[in-house]
Structures are given as structure tokens and as C-alpha cells.
Amino acid sequence: MTVARVRIGVNGGLALLLLALAATFSLLIGERFYAASTLRSMAFQLPELGILSLAMMVTLLKGGLNLSIVATANLSGLTMAWCLTTLVPGSEGVMWGVWQGVSLLAGFAVAALIGLMNGYVIAYLGVSPILATLGSMSLVKGLAIGLTRGDVISGFPEPIVFIGNGVVAGVPVGLAVFLGCAIPVALWLSRTPTGAAIYMIGSNERATRYSGVDTRRVMLKVYVVSSLLCAVAAVVMMARFNSANASYGESYLLVTILAAVLGGVDPFGGVGKVAGLALALVILQVISSAFNLLGLSQFLTLAIWGAILIGATAVAVRGRRGG
């Protein structure tokens, strides 16, 4: 059995699971499940978790992990929020627009710095990714708490709020932003030498290094890209809530690993595709929205997500062994 067949199997299996869930929920809920408002609310909720999951996924593929994604998103979001509320002059005009751009760039710069730090410690000092990002998670979150004293920064210009809540041609802007991240990341992973090197490092780092790939440089890039994706998630999150805080979205951290693994990403690297992750995200979102419509608690959703993760992984492991 080849690896390629397993991967097709994973995506096919996820599609089947999604169909089964959709059929079950439409029987239970009826018309309301397919109403435009339901689909739209799904489309508004998916992007934050989706972009953060991409940030987690690229590090998982190379055999690493990034526990600092939510902390990075929050610090970069706070940077943007602080700049937006203190630097942006007036309420219209060219400078108004320019300073908003500068504010967002400042957030991205902070995220890039965190990514460089993670990448340097992991790739060049040789610290295990869990330990390094556990430390940087504490450091980055601590900085955010220390600088803001836990306060919320809120009240942004209209164009920023539009990113989180606007709709263009029927498509929520947030969803467009997610696709604008997912498609380039998918192409990066599947069509570029760096992408190929990431999968190779995930399978066997030493063999990749001996075959002439500058593995350290590739790993550094992975952590910088992961951090920059966190900054994109920060923009969406900040825009949707119209505020930023040091401890938003903390429950997303473990859920991003859950989504990636459910989507067929091997938590020890080397295997996984963006399409699988996207399917997994849709599955999680469908369950969450359907439970919401059925009036069931969000905590029950958490429990079902956990059960599906174990079930799907067990089936995948059995398939790989038995096939």
C-alpha cells in the first residue's frame, strides 16, 4: 500500500463523514440547517480557527509544533490595536488609510520577530519544538499581559471592522481572507522546493540534511510563516470583536491540533494536506453549528469533537496497518 493511497483514503473518508453528518443533521433539523443565515454564520466563525490551524499545520508537517500561535496572534493583534487607536489621525483622507496600513504592518513585524525567535531557538540551538514554543508562549503572553495589564483595546476605524464583519458579493471578507491564506500555503507546500523540503524534514530530518538541503533555513522559514499566519488570524479576530486582548481565543490552541490531525496531518510530520485540513474544519464547524441549532451546549460540541478525533485517528491507524 502506497502513501498516496492512504492520503486519498483520508480525504475520501473525511468527505464521507461530512456527508453522513450533513444527512443526519438535515433529518434532525430540517430546512433550517441549510438556510442562508446558517451557512453565513458558519462562514463567519470558520476563518479564525482556520487560519490558526494553518499556522499549526505548517509546523506539524516539518515534525514540529507551535504552542505559541494564540499568544502570537494576541500580541500582534494588540500591537495593531494600539497603533490603530493612537496613531491613526482623523476619520478620512489619505493619511487615515496609510496609517491603518502601517498599524497592520507593525503587527506583522511583531509576529515575524516572534517567528524568528522560535525558528532560531529550534533550528539553530536545537531545542525541541514543544519546549521552545512552550517557553515563547509564556513569554509572549506575559509581554501582552504586562504591557496591557490585561486590559482590552477597542474601537477601530471602519475598514478594519469591515474585514471581520463585511460581506462582498455574498462572501464574508473573513472567509475570503482564509482562502487567501489557504491557497498560497497549499501551493507553497506542494509546488515549491521549500514545500518539498518541509515534508522531507518531517519524514527524516537527518537524511534531508545529508542530501544537501539547508534544513535549518527551511525550519526557520516554517516558524516565520507560522507566525505571519497568526498575524493574519489576529487581524480577523480583532476585526470581528472590534477589540484586542491578551487572552482571546485561548481555547483554540488544542483545537488547532485536533483539526489538523483530524484532517490527516501526521502529528510527527511528513504527511498532510491543506485540503484535508479544510475538510476537517468544515466538519468541526458543521457539528458546532448544528448543535447550536439543536439547542445543545457548546461543551457537548467539545466532547463530540474529541470523540470524532479519536474515532477518525483509530480508523486511519487501522487502515494503515491492515491495508
Place this chain on the structure above:
Amino acid sequence: MRDLLQRLRRRHEFWLASVIVALCVALTLATDSFFTLRNLVDLLTSNAFIGILCAGLIVVLVAGGIDISFTATATVAQYLALSAANAWGATWLTLFLMACGIGVCLGAINAFFIVKFRVHSIIVSIATLNIFYGLLIYATSGRYIYALPDWFSYGIYWFETEIDGWPYGVNLQMLLLGLAFLSTWVLLNRTNVGRQIYAMGGNPDAARRMGFPVVRLQVFVYGYMGFMAGVASLAQAQFAQSVAPTILVGKELDVLAAVVLGGASLLGGVGTVLGTFLGLTLLALLQNGLVLVGVSSYWGQCVTGAVILISVSATALEAGRQRRLRRSAA
């Protein structure tokens, strides 16, 4: 003497202990309140919950696995055991039997998925964290329990003495913290099972071929973690004087940080009880010291993160240097 120093320098615990001693000296000189019995008691009491969980997690890491679900296990154990005690009455013995029994059962569920379906422990425990926690909050609507049995609220107070007008004694948290570390030390250093756990963590295939009961060991390890989660949950409930089902989940990475700071490897087979205790002590002293010298508590987490990063980087650099030395010697 020189030889001894050379050998000590290579030990992770030596560096941790040096930093801790330096920190203690600095804090004693800088503040009046650090080197007091009162502060020592406070430190031990408030860090008991994290500490007892550390004593469980080190065993899991040595065995080559990882567990994230123990905070959810503790929440469930605490909630069910104290609800039962409120409804039907209980004694210290039956209360602990209930909490630890629930912990062992939930740990066995983890072990079941890990052994039976060969799913890696990090995936299983992320999933079961969500399942245990989600179901508990769903079933209880997240209601707090404020009314606890009187004897439980009162706790225990052994060897009570009075110094300078303050009553001192061994309270429940200190007792349980001490027992937890003692039992893990005995388990890992003085029993056959402990040696087998180190062997299994170091090389699972070799352990299987040697004929070690790998499945039984796995069940034991995750059961032990669950047992400790049960013990920790009661220490925490007695300290907080209430059961709050939503505040424990989220602390799992704090426990992991203390254990890995103590030198345990995530690859299995490496880690000591002394190192774990020192890692826990260092993080606790940092938090305590920052408050005592008047740094705003908002900066505590930032300093903790910096210390973890510096420590793991230094360890990795030292390991790399040792490797190069060995290679050039060979």
C-alpha cells in the same frame, strides 16, 4: 574534588539547584518576608495542586508518553467525589477512594485508546481532555459547589505549634504534596516496575522483546497519572474551599513546563523526581519572589517564559557541546 565538580557540572539538576540557591540568597537579602516560615508554608500550600500533578506527569514522560487530559480528570474527580460526599456523606478515606478511583478509571480510558488503537498519547489526551471536560460541564451546567462537608472545609492541621502568635502546622496540601513526591520517587527508583518504566520509555521495542508486560505498564502509568489527578483535585478543592469546574482546565501546560524545566525528555526514558521537584521549585520561587520584591504580578508570566526559554536553550547548547567533544575525542 575536581572530578566531582566535573561530574556535577554535567548534571541538569546541579544547574537548577545553583539557580535556586542564588535566587533564595538574593530574595533573602532583598526582602524581609521571603525567608520566613509563613512564606514557606504559603509556597507549599499554593503550589500543591501543580506539584502533585508534576509527580504524576513525570512518570508518564519517563514512560515515553504524554498526558494533557489530567486537568479535566481532576475536575471530574473533584466534582463527582465531593457531590457524592455532600449527598451521602463520606469520610477522608472514602472521599479519597472515590476521587482517586475516578482518576484511575479515566486514566485507564486513555491507556485503552493508546494501547488498543495505537493512537499516540498526545492525540488521545487532547481528545479525552475535551470529552471529559465537555461532558462534565454539559451534565452539570458548570455550576460551582460552595457547600462542602464541614470536616473537609476544616481540613487537617497536624503538629500545630504557635510561633510569634501565628499558628503553624502541616496542612492537607503539604501532606499530599510530600506523599505524592515520595511515592513517585519510590516508584521510579526503588521498584521493579519503575525500572521497567524507564526501560520502556527508552526503547519500547527492546522492552517488548525483553518480555516486559508493555500493555500492563502503559495502563499502570496512565492510571497512576489519573490517581495523582484525583489527589491533586482534593488538595485544590480544600485550598479553594469550593469546587469550580471551569478553572482547572488550562493549567496543563503549566505542569508540563515545570516537569520539562526539571530535565525530563519528551522522547521518554529520561527524567528524575529530583529534577522535577527543582523545576517546580524554580517556577514557584520566581512567581513568589517577583511579588515580594514588588514587581507587578502582571509581569510574572513573562519572566517565567523567559526563564524556560533560557533554560532549554542552555541545555540544548550544552548537549551540543558534549556531542562535539565526544566526537572529537573518538
